[in-house]
Amino acid sequence: MAPKRRLAPGQVAQVLFGLDPDRDERAPQLCAETLLTLVQNGYRAPAAGAPIQSPKRQRFALRSLALATNFLGGRDGRAGEDNMTPQLYGDLLAKGSEVRNSANLTLAQNALQGLVDPDTQRGQPGAWLLRPFHESLLWYDARKASPSRADWTVRKVYMRGSGITLARLLLDPGDPESTALGARAVEAIKEALTGPSPLAEISERLESALPTDATYTSPPDVEEDEKEAWERGRDKLLQPLATSICRHAEGVMRQGSASGPAKLWQLRTILALDLAVHALRVAWETTSTPEEDRFLLLSFGRGPRAQDRVRQRSEESYRRARIRLNEATISTLARRMRELVGEKTVVWDEEFEKRSRLVENRADSVSHQLTQLTADSPDEEFLRLARSSVENANYGRAEDGFRVLLESVGLIAGTRYRYLTATPDLLAALVGALSSRMPMPSNEFFAAIRQEWGLVINQESASSTSLRGQVDGAGLERNARRAEQLMSEAGLALSLSDRTTVVGERAQRWGK
Secondary structure, three states: OOOOOOOOOOHHHHHHHHOOOOOOOOOHHHHHHHHHHHHHHOOOOOOEEEEOEEEEEEEEHHHHHHOOOOOOOOOOOOOOOOOOHHHHHHHHHHHHOOOOOOOOOHHHHHHHHOOHHHHHHHHHHHHEEEEOOHHOOOOOOOOOOOOOOOOOOEEEOOOOOOOHHHHHHHHHHOOOHHHHHHHHHHEEEEEHHOOOOOOHHHHHHHHHOOOOOOHHHHHOOOOOHHHHHHHHHHOOOHHHHHHHHHHHHHHHHHOOOOOOHHHHHHHHHHHHHHHHHHHHHHHHHOOOOHHHOOOOEEOOOOOEEEEEEHHHHHHHHHHHHHHHHHHHHHHHHHHHHHHHHOOOOOHHHOOOOOOOOOOOOOOHHHHHHHHOOOOOOHHHHHHHHHHHHHHOOOOOHHHHHHHHHHHHOOOOOOOOOEOOOOOOOHHHHHHHOOOOOOOOHHHHHHHHHHHHEEEEHHHHHHOOOHHHHOOOHHHHHHHHHHHHHHHHOOOOEEEEOOOOOEEEOOHHHHHO
């Protein structure tokens, strides 16, 4: 029987957050896995008792052309009507060379390469993704079976299962209101992903040349961890996240003026932001953080850091958020340790991650010290061992996952001194998520993002937080004016006067 490892980092994260954030899963991977799960399951939840379809989709012919890498190396069979092996077919596609009955494949390759998401272009090309554009252009992470072999397989690289859970939250969020919003969001996602596109036709033609057996055309059988990721969508801990995602996705996808690709790009941002904020709110609740400290301050300053008080407090709000995530992990680990002490047959070495240094055969190892504790031991002892565990093993998944999600949506700036801000793309996603309430004056918009995501920009939003005695009100108002200017330059807002700015996709029409 396999060890339970109930004190392993992933298990502790699931107990705390309802899912397991991972430092490798950034906005592009999270969005792609969510969309792939929707596509592979026909944009609906499987019938009761029926298994989900795995999101592990190959698209190796299309990938070979788009990424100029032969993903069909080492494959047997025959491609197309000619006596051509898949390996040779993939090699020709990677070079942009013509194959039988084809024309202008080099132009198609150039067009596809323009869709590569630059945020994914790190490491080997098996992990590169296209921007969310059409369902035929979506694929899963891939890697070589081994460095010495030519064949690629769809395997976990940066996609870790959270996207499967988010897809479940959209398709089956639990409460009636969220279910209605989620259904409208998914219908709009389907419409955006299935519209007519020349690139979609190219994709289907390239893939149709491969052998029709399941090795090429079907995703692998659903894995146990994929089933578990789907089932996690039923966890009551995720109900607030489900409500937020359905509401925000519906707002983004049902905007009146944005194009399908623009909506999908905003959805990519919102999924990651909502997941990061969910983790932070759980941490705030777990650590009993005072209400006045539950915020993230965005800075739009342009001057030197030494004179920018708003930026300095933004740095501090980000630092405190990471501390809260760490403290929440320690608190949850200590609670789990106490719960397991009550079991008579617990084997502590089997409860930790196998590669962890916490199970070393030493008298001062955490696993050994736990054998000395009882149900009557003080909480301080469990907290001490939990803190030692976090310091000496890989328990920073939630903290690191939070960081990379914010980085991938453009919410973090700076190098040595990191602070929170917002790029035009992020602001567009925030406006899109609130589109059903648009247009609105900028002060109402700032109040709305404070309520929805805990983001603070102006003096009014800061008045209910601990910032009211730390930052000069004039500094916060200048910060708000810079944010308004950025939105105006991006076409997200309309300045009607020196004091009035209207935000939203219909702001221009409303201002006439």
